[in-house]
Amino acid sequence: xADKQGVYVGVRLRRLRRNxxxxxxxxxxDLEVSASYVALMERNHRPVTAEVLLRxxxxxxxxxxxxxxxxxxxxxxRLQSVMKDPIFADIDLxxxxxxxxxxxxxxxxxxxxxxxxxxxxxxxxxxxxxxGQGAQRSEAVDPVAATRRFLAARRNSFPTLDTxxxxxxxxxxxxxxxAPYLLERHGLRIRRLPSAIMSDALRRHDLHRKQIxxxxxxxxxxxxxxxxxxxxYLEFGTEIADAVAEGHFQTETSANLARRSLASYGAAAxxxxxxxxxxxVEARRYDLAALARQFVTSFEQTAHRLTTLQKPGQxxxxxxxxxxxxxxxxxxxxxAARFPVSASGxxxxxxxxxxxxxxxxxxxxxxxxxxxxxxxxSIARTVSAGGGAHGVTRVDRxxxxxxxxxxxxxxxxxxxxxxxxxxxxxxxxxxCQRATCTARAEPPxxxxxxxxxxxxxxxxxxxxxx
Numbered sequence: 264x265a266d267k268q269g270v271y272v273g274v275r276l277r278r279l280r281r282n283x284x285x286x287x288x289x290x291x292x293d294l295e296v297s298a299s300y301v302a303l304m305e306r307n308h309r310p311v312t313a314e315v316l317l318r319x320x321x322x323x324x325x326x327x328x329x330x331x332x333x334x335x336x337x338x339x340x341r342l343q344s345v346m347k348d349p350i351f352a353d354i355d356l357x358x359x360x361x362x363x364x365x366x367x368x369x370x371x372x373x374x375x376x377x378x379x380x381x382x383x384x385x386x387x388x389x390x391x392x393x394x395g396q397g398a399q400r401s402e403a404v405d406p407v408a409a410t411r412r413f414l415a416a417r418r419n420s421f422p423t424l425d426t427x428x429x430x431x432x433x434x435x436x437x438x439x440x441x442a443p444y445l446l447e448r449h450g451l452r453i454r455r456l457p458s459a460i461m462s463d464a465l466r467r468h469d470l471h472r473k474q475i476x477x478x479x480x481x482x483x484x485x486x487x488x489x490x491x492x493x494x495x496y497l498e499f500g501t502e503i504a505d506a507v508a509e510g511h512f513q514t515e516t517s518a519n520l521a522r523r524s525l526a527s528y529g530a531a532a533x534x535x536x537x538x539x540x541x542x543x544v545e546a547r548r549y550d551l552a553a554l555a556r557q558f559v560t561s562f563e564q565t566a567h568r569l570t571t572l573q574k575p576g577q578x579x580x581x582x583x584x585x586x587x588x589x590x591x592x593x594x595x596x597x598x599a600a601r602f603p604v605s606a607s608g609x610x611x612x613x614x615x616x617x618x619x620x621x622x623x624x625x626x627x628x629x630x631x632x633x634x635x636x637x638x639x640x641s642i643a644r645t646v647s648a649g650g651g652a653h654g655v656t657r658v659d660r661x662x663x664x665x666x667x668x669x670x671x672x673x674x675x676x677x678x679x680x681x682x683x684x685x686x687x688x689x690x691x692x693x694x695c696q697r698a699t700c701t702a703r704a705e706p707p708x709x710x711x712x713x714x715x716x717x718x719x720x721x722x723x724x725x726x727x728x729x
Contacts, residue, residue, distance in 0.1 A: 269310030340575030480651030495529030
């Protein structure tokens, strides 16, 4: 049997077995093969042949197409995406060769993908190291940073979650929506209660009464998102657990934060299914307001989803996303565009994301240029949370989406006759060597401040030439 042609679907086979609650020995008995052969198939050391696929179909009820997969196309697309990294720029590896490696050596290609992810995590951790630190802050001290590194290393893209969410989204639509599906599939009824009764909770799963309780002050987009997130917890448990396990988190807090982030990812993927959303963003030229109306989502939810469109072979414009308050505190940060902004706070005050509080609800665009010549295009706007009823506190924040300048013409916000004069910005004042910047708050590292009793420069600091 091992010599017959087949497909390598070890991860899918292992997930199927776990979802069915079977041991390798139990599945082997059902398929009339040895337990060791099941183990070899799960590790992609043996292909799953047509005969085994038929036995699986007879033994268990599931969609055979989900297991059969694409014969290595997914691995090939992921490898091709990895090979675009500048570290491989001098290696001439064709798409054909990449496909041959993915198809012929699936175990090796999976090992390479894991190694690259670990490399990216290490690079991000190094970049986030503050000046003067001998080592990065421990995960116990900063679990939020650990979770952000986990997401950034994977470019906030989890194709497995996108795939299962897209399929479930179609089923939910057939059943009439989230509320009817939750009732039919899980026996859960939806109740909306006043904020005072919810006791500061936006959503609560009442296991005893089999209800999902929602704060009635939530707007419709937020209600949909909360129901979708609860459904993600209920149905994407295996996929989320597998992704969290790949993070090798050192603390339970970090793992739980990553789990919550992935549940939110699953919710967004349910409300904005990958294929339909990716098609819509091209048709509407990344018009966030139009996309939000089409998918009944908020501006922030839509902007957040745009950062996730990096599924190998179906990539769209890579974006950086940030959310901060009027004091400059960053509460969300996702980077698929490798935007050079400080992870420790204190980004450039000339960036309009800090100024949109003056024009609430208005989209503000800006061209940015960093000292090394990199150019980006920024879209910023305020968003609000809470405040859906009298006495309920409303929180105003600013969000920004940023892409590399080379992609900007694909966006509706850029016209051919647009003024493209960039604002000269820096990562942070301490890392920016623009000596004449009048917005500077601190002197740059490596520059000696000029003490001059006879002259006052326009910039806060004057510097010596050495």
